[in-house]
Amino acid sequence: MAGDTKAEDGRDGESPLAVERPKGGRLQAWFADHGRAASDASLFVSQRLISSFLVWLMVGVALTLPGLLWIAQSNVQAINQQWQGSAGLTVYMKLAASQQLIDDMEIRLNRETGVERVIRTTPDQALQELLEQSDESAFLRDAMAAVGSNPLPASFAVVLNDSSSYLQLDALSRKLSAQTGVDDVVIEMTWLERLRDLSELFNRLGSGLSIMLLIAAVLVAFASVRLAIESRLGELRVLALIGATPAQMRRPFLYFGSAYGIGGGVMAIMLIAVFLNQIEAPLQSLLVSYRAGIEIAGFTPGFLLAILLVGWFLGVAGAMLALFQRGGTDKPPS
Amino acid sequence: MAGDTKAEDGRDGESPLAVERPKGGRLQAWFADHGRAASDASLFVSQRLISSFLVWLMVGVALTLPGLLWIAQSNVQAINQQWQGSAGLTVYMKLAASQQLIDDMEIRLNRETGVERVIRTTPDQALQELLEQSDESAFLRDAMAAVGSNPLPASFAVVLNDSSSYLQLDALSRKLSAQTGVDDVVIEMTWLERLRDLSELFNRLGSGLSIMLLIAAVLVAFASVRLAIESRLGELRVLALIGATPAQMRRPFLYFGSAYGIGGGVMAIMLIAVFLNQIEAPLQSLLVSYRAGIEIAGFTPGFLLAILLVGWFLGVAGAMLALFQRGGTDKPPS
Amino acid sequence: MARLQLQHVTRRFDNGQEGLSDVSLSIESGSMVFLTGHSGAGKSTLLKMLIGAETPTTGRVLVDGSDVSQLGPKQMPWYRRQVGIVLQDHNLLENRTVYDNVALPLRITHLSAKDIARRVRGALSTVDLSDKGGLFPKHLSTGEQQRVGIARAVVNRPRIILADEPTGNLDPYLSRQVMSLFHQFCDLGSTVLVASHDIDLIKDQGCRILHLSQGALVQDTAASSEVAT
Amino acid sequence: MARLQLQHVTRRFDNGQEGLSDVSLSIESGSMVFLTGHSGAGKSTLLKMLIGAETPTTGRVLVDGSDVSQLGPKQMPWYRRQVGIVLQDHNLLENRTVYDNVALPLRITHLSAKDIARRVRGALSTVDLSDKGGLFPKHLSTGEQQRVGIARAVVNRPRIILADEPTGNLDPYLSRQVMSLFHQFCDLGSTVLVASHDIDLIKDQGCRILHLSQGALVQDTAASSEVAT
Ligand SMILES: Nc1ncnc2c1ncn2[C@@H]1O[C@H](COP(=O)(O)OP(=O)(O)OP(=O)(O)O)[C@@H](O)[C@H]1O
Ligand SMILES: Nc1ncnc2c1ncn2[C@@H]1O[C@H](COP(=O)(O)OP(=O)(O)OP(=O)(O)O)[C@@H](O)[C@H]1O
Ligand SMILES: [Mg+2]
């Protein structure tokens, strides 16, 4: 046959039993192998653009949900803090308290740890507010004038800073109550109570959702990567037979996993960005009505990097799992 | 060889070319075929319990999220209504208004459509409340006594029932303002405003999430069913060659899809139940603090049936898609 | 009872290669004919035409006068149930036992379980595999897999038998047994077309031999005469 | 240069079937030996033992004195690179071209692209497939696929060639060419073991013939003598 002579050509004098040594060093061979696996993977992915896109979309959607949850929770925390920031007490002075005592109290309050801001309300200001609240202010004003003295006490609104806990608030309240000249200390509780409920809701919702979404993300990523590389798993048997090392057999799958995982991460980032953009306006308006103007927190470069890393990890883990499910790399083919 | 005589046996006198006719009617054959496909599917599923469980879990998680979203949205609607129910107006009568006019107004308000409850506050009660708000009530009381007349007007808190909209509230407010003896009508706006923001947030969140979750559910269901039946798709070529009809080839896949889809639906129902159970307590407490005690709505038999049906549909659709992706049932094998 | 005809059949593949070029032939109903030719001559392509798994680029493939490539999705399954086919790769379902593989063509025709069992056992014993019915294909040797494929092709007592290298993995003794099985079916009226490269085996059968070369029919040796080598 | 030995090798499968029973044999380095026997005799099982794809239930499989089943995951790949194997099912990678399939064993040894191209072209022309390098396996006839497998087995100039029915789908002319290819490698020092049922072809080669029957070695015919039928 035509090849008989050519076969001799091809052998160019070497013994057919000469053991092949990699040209160049080990490192060079290693790089060459990686290069081949990477280009093989990109070829494989680009030849199946539609199904690769579906894999990216699936992994992306799977990552989007935990990502959004994370952003939601970090924002709730931020809101928590803002709300705690606006928590505080009102210190009502005795009517009999002297101006000196009131001034001392203001200084004292300002020195108290954890206090953000102290707003003093003089009896006149208090009366003014009362009159504004009532619809018959003229009458009331007349009444006050007749009495000849302002029946309202001086008071201080004390705003605590972000880090102060409810316990601190309570302790401060009790300490202040004991001061001379202080009639009453009222803790502004409503927001705190709501906040506690809301936090608990978010926590329960969060842990339930987190677990489910994480399971979903892992399963979806694994399943879709597995599906995408399924057709390649049959090669393992042949590769093992011709003497490929386990590392050589794993390599293309690591690249497939990376390609699908990182692609999914990019997709997730795009989805999250679009989503946040959509809800930013109504969220802002809601938060403003809660007196807590706030930026959406958490969509930081670190977060994006984390999404990419998680995607990459899931993709590679999915590929490895598929690989080892298929009987490992060094199992003898049958 | 041993079989030569047996082959003759097996033929028991018939011509080998006799065309085979189903014993029994067409319907019986059809049932037999379905029975075979169903038992084949249950065998296939039960032989791979772990991977079947994974498929159920994936489809289940995929269905859980849109299911929860649906429940959340139907509950937000319920809360909307409750909040609208607690919305209302306060009608302040003129100080000069006669007792007769005030009584008439109370009767009139009670007759107004959409009004749930009318709470009358006499000037004395109003003064009492004002005094309670102030810490120096004794002084204030003395002042009032000195003036000799109560500067506060009678007022009515009007609570509208659940179904009344903001527009109705507004119309009512304008109508009442025009009445004789009415000084001012104040709409309690705060909740309404918050509600509007919250609704909008939920809507945007909802439509974004809905789209993503639906895409995710469909993709996940398809991908996992496809993955599960992948190994069986190779049979199509052989089955086509030996003369199986397209319907016969499709049938096992319909059963696989059903088994995985309905199983996923059951899993979703379990997950949703656990989840709702987890968040019920904190949610109750939150809603109570919003003055709107409420049961979690939406977890009805109809909802459960819908989840099962959607799961079943997705499973079957996934199987069919996989089938037709593989070149359809009547494409000639190559 | 089934006359096979090719009229000027050409099959050109996507890459321009011609699998068959202008092949015309006619095989009488109830006859047994061999198809030979070197590797890549087009034997498998020709057999696939007859089962509707390949369609001619030009020309017509007729079975009992009707065009196979014109059969609709409703008729094709019914036609294929009349044909027993042995492919070159064994084509067994991996997750069914040997027994179930052989039973497949009977199951889709709604025979009673008793009839199926009797026929499958008969077919398996015909190819010397009575004791392997419960095994899965991957536990068989290649020759055994090939014989399962042969059993599946004949279990339905087909009007037409198309066999592509049915003895490629069989020893001379088993090869002769398979040939005699085909002869039996031929005697009962089936039309049998066997593609094979085993010239010695073919010559012994004394049947008509069609020679393909590079897609063309180059020689047609009548029954019971010697083939020129 | 590579001596193959089996010492009391038995292979019992999970279902109790014995693929090989107490087989002892020794094949000299640089010799060419045929393995024959009826379908299911254990030929493939024996070849798989030598490549480490089957492990003996009892007994030892030695290559140049070292036990194949004792090779660790590090050593096995290096051993397998010295062996060219042709399996009964073709084992080509479906989504690589013929050229890339044949190049596989060279790629994993980090040869330069130029050397690879030269060798692959040489191997393909040896099996008469120079013009099919760019095609995918599914576009080849079965015999052509088998020849690609042969080209892949020899492209690496292996010290040991194990071939399982390499000519099952080849016509007599090509079969003889493949045999002469193996002879060339044998002459250059490779140890060649070919399983085949084609008695006529085997007899012509004048090599030692091992006869298996139901897993046992029943006959060992020395080189250049006639086999008893
Ligand atoms: N899908 C395809 N695309 C391109 N070429 C093809 C295709 N299928 C077959 N061929 C080519 O058509 C020719 C005939 O193939 P066929 O399988 O009919 O040969 P054969 O006679 O059966 O050979 P063998 O004895 O090796 O089985 C071969 O050269 C093959 O390469
Ligand atoms: N994994 C397995 N489990 C059970 N039995 C097996 C298994 N593998 C092979 N066998 C049996 O072992 C016997 C020997 O098989 P082997 O493949 O070695 O035969 P062979 O000589 O190559 O036959 P052929 O010529 O048909 O290829 C056969 O009877 C086969 O059924
Ligand atoms: Mg062929």
Ligand SMILES: [Mg+2]
């Ligand atoms: Mg074998």
